[in-house]
Every structure is written in C-alpha cells, then in structure tokens.
Amino acid sequence: MKGFAPVPFTQVEITGEFWKERLETVLTKTVPSQYEQLVKNGIVESLELKQPAPPLRIPHNHHDFTTQIFWDSDIGKWIEVAGNALSHRRDKTIEDKVDRIVDLMARGQAPDGYMNFWYLGREPQNRWTNLRDNHELYCAGHMLEGAIAYFQATGKRKCLDCMLRYIDHIAGVFGPEPGQKRGYCGHQEIEIALIKLYRLLGDRKHLDLAAYFINQRGAQPHYFDEEARARSEDPKDFWAKTYEYNQSHKPVREQTKVVGHAVRAMYMYTAMADLAVLLNDNGLRKTCETLWKDVIATKMYLTAGLGPSARNEGFTADYDLPNDTAYAETCASVALIFWAQRMLHFDLDNTYADVLERSLFNGTLAGLSRDGCHYFYENPLESDGHHHRWAWHHCPCCTMNVSRLVASIGSYLFSQSDTGIALHLYGGATLDTTLKGKPLQVIEESNYPWSGEIKVRLKTETPIKFDLMLRIPDWANGARVKINGKPVGGRKPLTHGYIKLARTWSNGDVVNLSLPMPAERTYAHPAVKADVGRAALKRGPLVYCIEQIDNPTMPISDYRLYRDSKLTVAHRKDLFSGVSTITTYGGRISTDDWGNVLYRSKPPKVLQSKITAIPYYLWSNREKGPMTVWIPEE
Numbered sequence: 001m002k003g004f005a006p007v008p009f010t011q012v013e014i015t016g017e018f019w020k021e022r023l024e025t026v027l028t029k030t031v032p033s034q035y036e037q038l039v040k041n042g043i044v045e046s047l048e049l050k051q052p053a054p055p056l057r058i059p060h061n062h063h064d065f066t067t068q069i070f071w072d073s074d075i076g077k078w079i080e081v082a083g084n085a086l087s088h089r090r091d092k093t094i095e096d097k098v099d100r101i102v103d104l105m106a107r108g109q110a111p112d113g114y115m116n117f118w119y120l121g122r123e124p125q126n127r128w129t130n131l132r133d134n135h136e137l138y139c140a141g142h143m144l145e146g147a148i149a150y151f152q153a154t155g156k157r158k159c160l161d162c163m164l165r166y167i168d169h170i171a172g173v174f175g176p177e178p179g180q181k182r183g184y185c186g187h188q189e190i191e192i193a194l195i196k197l198y199r200l201l202g203d204r205k206h207l208d209l210a211a212y213f214i215n216q217r218g219a220q221p222h223y224f225d226e227e228a229r230a231r232s233e234d235p236k237d238f239w240a241k242t243y244e245y246n247q248s249h250k251p252v253r254e255q256t257k258v259v260g261h262a263v264r265a266m267y268m269y270t271a272m273a274d275l276a277v278l279l280n281d282n283g284l285r286k287t288c289e290t291l292w293k294d295v296i297a298t299k300m301y302l303t304a305g306l307g308p309s310a311r312n313e314g315f316t317a318d319y320d321l322p323n324d325t326a327y328a329e330t331c332a333s334v335a336l337i338f339w340a341q342r343m344l345h346f347d348l349d350n351t352y353a354d355v356l357e358r359s360l361f362n363g364t365l366a367g368l369s370r371d372g373c374h375y376f377y378e379n380p381l382e383s384d385g386h387h388h389r390w391a392w393h394h395c396p397c398c399t400m401n402v403s404r405l406v407a408s409i410g411s412y413l414f415s416q417s418d419t420g421i422a423l424h425l426y427g428g429a430t431l432d433t434t435l436k437g438k439p440l441q442v443i444e445e446s447n448y449p450w451s452g453e454i455k456v457r458l459k460t461e462t463p464i465k466f467d468l469m470l471r472i473p474d475w476a477n478g479a480r481v482k483i484n485g486k487p488v489g490g491r492k493p494l495t496h497g498y499i500k501l502a503r504t505w506s507n508g509d510v511v512n513l514s515l516p517m518p519a520e521r522t523y524a525h526p527a528v529k530a531d532v533g534r535a536a537l538k539r540g541p542l543v544y545c546i547e548q549i550d551n552p553t554m555p556i557s558d559y560r561l562y563r564d565s566k567l568t569v570a571h572r573k574d575l576f577s578g579v580s581t582i583t584t585y586g587g588r589i590s591t592d593d594w595g596n597v598l599y600r601s602k603p604p605k606v607l608q609s610k611i612t613a614i615p616y617y618l619w620s621n622r623e624k625g626p627m628t629v630w631i632p633e634e
C-alpha cells in the first residue's frame with residue numbers, strides 16, 4: 001500500500017444506529033428472503049440443467065430477449081451478498097444454501113471449464129456467439145465476485161476453484177493471440193471482477209485480461225458487427241441501433257461523453273479507474289476524469305440517480321432529467337458509488353466522496369425497503385401514487401446490488417495509506433487496523449446523518465505519527481474541528497475537501513468535528529426544464545421529498561414552497577424509529593371557489609399550509625401515495 005485505499009469492511013465494526021439498522025436488516029431479512037425468491041422463481045433450479053430444459057419462466061420481450069438468460073448473475077450476486085453477510089457473522093443455514101448452489105455449479109461445469117448455465121442447459125452449441133446481447137461474460141463476472149466474497153468469508157475454496165477453471169477457459173478463448181476471439185461483453189462487469197481476483201491472488205494474468213477487455217472495446221473492425229454477421233444477421237438490425245448503448249461506439253480512451261445504458265457505463269468506468277491506478281495509466285485516468293465531469297455537470301439527478309430513460313435504461317441528452325418518468329435504476333446509483341470510490345482514491349478529493357455519499361443516502365438506499373424485502377428498480381423523483389415497491393422482479397438485478405453494498409458498507413467509511421487514515425463517511429464505526437506496524441483503533445461516534453456532531457477517538461498502545469484526514473463535505477459551511485478540546489488554529493486549509501491533521505497521536509486523543517447541517521432549499525440548473533420554478537429540500541447528505549401521507553390536505557402537486565419561509569428540523573422518534581423531518585409553511589392551491597368552469601381570469605386561491613418532508617430514501621414505506629422531490633416555489 002502507498003496511497004490511500006479502502007479498508008476491508010471486515011476491519012470495520014458498524015456501531016452507529018443508522019447503518020447498524022440497515023446492516024442488520026440485510027443480514028437477517030434480505031439475505032434469506034432473496035434466497036427464497038431465487039428458489040421460488042426457478043433460478044436455483046436452473047443450475048440443475050434438467051433435460052429437456054423446462055419452459056421459459058420469463059417470456060421473450062419485443063426484442064426477442066428473455067432476462068432469464070442472465071440468471072447466473074443473480075446466483076453470483078446472491079452468493080456475494082451472502083458472502084458479505086457471512087463475513088460479519090457465520091450462519092450455518094445460509095452457508096448450507098450457498099454450498100448446495102456451489103455443488104450444482106461444480107456438477108454442471110463443462111469439462112473444459114465453461115460454466116454458463118443458460119447455454120449449458122439450452123443451447124450448448126452456441127457458446128460465445130452473441131456477446132453483444134447475451135451477458136455470458138457479465139454472468140461470469142458476477143459469479144466470480146460471489147466466489148471471491150464467499151471464499152473471503154468462509155475460506156471455502158470450491159466455488160472459487162470452479163471460477164478459476166472458468167476464468168482460465170475464458171482467458172483461453174479471448175485475447176490477442178492467433179485463434180483467440182477479440183471480443184468483450186456487451187454488458188461490462190467481468191472487468192471489475194477480474195480486478196478483484198487480481199487483488200485477491202496477485203496473478204497478473206487476471207489484471208491483463210481485464211485490461212484487454214477494456215482496451216479492445218470499440219476497436220475496429222467492430223467485434224459486434226463481425227459476430228452479428230457470423231450469426232447471419234445484419235449488424236444494422238441491432239435493436240438499440242447504436243453501440244453507444246454498450247459504450248463500444250469508440251475505443252474507451254476516445255470517449256468524452258457519458259452515453260448509453262447507465263449500469264454498463266458505470267461498471268466500465270469503475271474498471272477503467274481501477275486499471276488507471278493499478279497500471280499507472282494516466283490516459284485512462286484522464287478519460288475517467290472527463291467522463292466524471294460530464295455526468296456530474298449534466299446528467300445526474302439530485303438523488304444521484306442516473307439514466308432518465310427506460311428505452312435504453314440510460315442516458316439521453318444533457319440536462320434531460322424528467323422527474324416522474326425518471327428511470328434512475330437502483331443498480332446505476334450503486335455502480336456510481338463503485339466508480340466514485342475508485343475516483344476518490346486517485347487522490348483524496350471530496351468531489352468524489354460527496355457524490356458517493358449523495359448516491360448512497362438517496363438514489364441507492366431508496367432501492368431497499370425498511371423491511372429489507374421490498375425494492376425499487378426505477379427511482380422517480382415524483383410519483384402520482386402508482387409507483388410502489390415490489391417483492392421480486394422479472395429482472396432482480398437491483399435487489400442484490402443494493403444489498404451487497406449495504407453488507408460491505410464499512411469499506412466506504414475509511415481508507416488507509418502508509419501514512420494515514422481517512423474518514424469519508426460518518427455514522428458510528430470502529431476501524432481496527434495496524435498503521436506503521438502498530439495496532440490502532442479509530443472510533444468514530446456520531447448520530448450521522450441526523451446530526452453533524454462527530455467524535456473520533458484513537459486507541460493505540462504507543463503514540464503513532466500519522467495524518468488523520470477528515471472529509472468536509474461541500475454542503476457543510478463553517479465546519480469546525482477540535483483536537484482534545486482545543487479548536488484547530490486559524491482557518492486550516494482544506495486539501496481537496498479534506499482537513500489534514502498531521503501529528504503524533506496518543507492513546508485517548510479525541511477529535512471533534514462539527515458539520516453544520518441546516519435544512520436548505522436547492523435549485524437545479526435552469527436547463528433542467530422539469531425543475532424550473534421548483535425547489536427541493538435538503539439537509540446534510542439527505543434529499544427530502546413530500547409524501548401524501550404526511551401532507552394529506554391536498555394532492556401533492558398542489559403544494560407550494562414559499563421562497564423565504566423558515567425550514568424547521570425535528571427529530572421524530574415516532575417515525576421510522578427515528579428520522580429528522582423538515583417542516584415549513586407554504587401554500588396549497590384551493591379550488592373551493594373555482595366554480596364549474598375549466599378556465600377563468602382569476603388565478604386560483606392559495607391557502608397557507610404546513611408542509612412536512614421526509615428523506616427521499618424512505619418514501620413508499622408506508623401506505624401508497626403520491627410523492628415529489630421538486631416542489632413548485634413562489
């Protein structure tokens with residue numbers, strides 16, 4: 001280790017109420033209920049390779065595609081969630097379930113190592129003939145991530161060994177040598193998994209394969225054209241019409257605009273940022289920085305949702321951010337966190353951590369219900385009441401994406417370098433580590449995100465000289481720091497949004513950080529047509545919304561914010577077992593005196609009304625009803 005890198009989440013004990021509640025829910029409710037769904041929906045059974053193959057559970061869509069083709073990815077993702085959960089505490093019931101899946105995997109694996117259960121069960125003669133659409137490498141990537149997590153949690157090698165055989169097979173099929181295919185997956189993902197494998201085993205061939213897939217993408221002649229012709233199809237008949245859809249429209253280093261399917265894009269940038277660091281590849285880093293600026297400046301919802309359009313599950317034009325039809329897939333927000341975390345470790349820079357946090361507390365957490373068993377796929381910022389959480393989906397990708405993230409939350413809180421510890425997110429957690437060869441505990445206590453008062457205590461047997469880096473979010477104006485009760489002198493300059501406390505730290509030293517967290521209004525760039533004349537409410541990292549249940553007098557669309565009215569924060573213990581609400585006095589349109597006409601010359605009456613907002617991530621956890629983030633303001 002030299003520069004800062006995330007710490008393994010196994011070194012972090014979550015102690016704060018906020019994350020502890022989410023983590024416990026995932027461990028006790030989400031993991032078992034997801035397994036039940038995998039069984040109920042035939043996904044586990046698909047590993048049995050029954051012959052003849054049972055009828056499809058998920059019919060072909062209008063592109064003649066069934067999402068059943070990538071069920072292996074759901075298996076892999078669930079193993080990853082389970083693995084992450086088991087790293088917190090072993091659980092024989094869960095392990096038995098994973099072991100049974102792994103037995104089925106090992107039994108089904110072809111003698112040459114190939115292991116995609118759709119192809120093995122239904123069209124073994126067609127392996128690797130449609131990388132553009134059919135997710136073979138994507139599935140391998142998720143299975144590999146699952147195998148790594150399970151091995152790390154339990155030390156059991158069987159799943160990892162299966163995957164190593166499969167990856168060797170893949171490395172034989174793809175590459176620059178004569179007789180190898182020059183292909184890469186239509187849905188990026190395997191690159192991230194291969195880099196994780198490289199980090200686990202240190203075998204350079206896995207890093208090289210990840211780099212090959214990234215560097216080959218978009219090269220001419222275009223692999224997906226050639227592959228389509230080999231299937232006797234005209235490449236022009238590609239349903240998405242453009243290779244921007246899967247970011248292979250040009251070589252990745254020439255890409256300057258964020259386009260296409262949002263999850264694919266985010267996974268690709270995550271792998272590119274990883275490779276930029278691991279291979280010291282400045283060109284790739286510059287590309288990542290350019291793409292980052294593009295997405296943040298023109299394409300990200302306030303909630304860090306990405307991809308407004310259902311048509312391509314992705315991006316459209318700059319500033320096109322409609323609220324009620326926002327697709328903003330949970331997976332895309334999760335993947336933005338992955339990317340932001342990699343960018344953050346080029347150099348610590350709160351630009352990245354702020355977005356990471358925004359996504360985490362808003363677009364991502366919204367995807368998982370309070371009970372841990374219901375989900376959102378699309379995350380609109382406005383609903384007429386018809387958008388609800390569901391228990392399962394014909395494409396359950398988001399369910400396990402949000403849960404694998406929550407189950408590994410500790411590694412997003414702290415980073416470590418040879419010379420320091422960085423705190424990015426707050427919320428109550430203890431890091432157990434060794435720095436400069438000496439054991440060190442960093443104990444962070446706070447009621448974040450409800451309060452910005454943060455206390456960091458150090459436990460060490462002997463004094464250690466190191467840098468304690470504390471992130472000061474851009475939203476926190478007037479942050480204050482004290483060391484052992486004494487204010488840190490002057491206006492200590494921030495380095496890219498981090499305050500650096502460099503000294504010899506002794507046992508019991510305490511740092512207090514105060515991040516002011518007033519409730520605030522936010523406005524969108526006027527080019528975002530959907531938000532013109534509207535404001536949203538925010539506090540600290542949380543975006544707020546108004547839901548009908550808290551504002552029952554009128555339809556949600558009839559409430560108005562007043563520009564100067566006071567915003568009051570109250571911590572309500574009675575709501576969701578503790579949540580800070582924002583209330584204010586605004587207006588509500590009244591139609592009492594409107595009469596029986598469609599138009600009239602006098603504007604509608606606006607009556608004063610109390611408005612109560614809750615954090616966006618909590619919406620749709622009570623009775624069904626309308627919601628909006630952006631409220632008309634006058």
Ligand code: FUB
Nearest residue numbers: 187263264313331395397
């Ligand atoms: O195609 C695999 C996953 O399913 C994608 O990442 C999601 O957008 C959904 O289409």
Ligand code: ZN
Nearest residue numbers: 329331397398
């Ligand atoms: Zn998804």
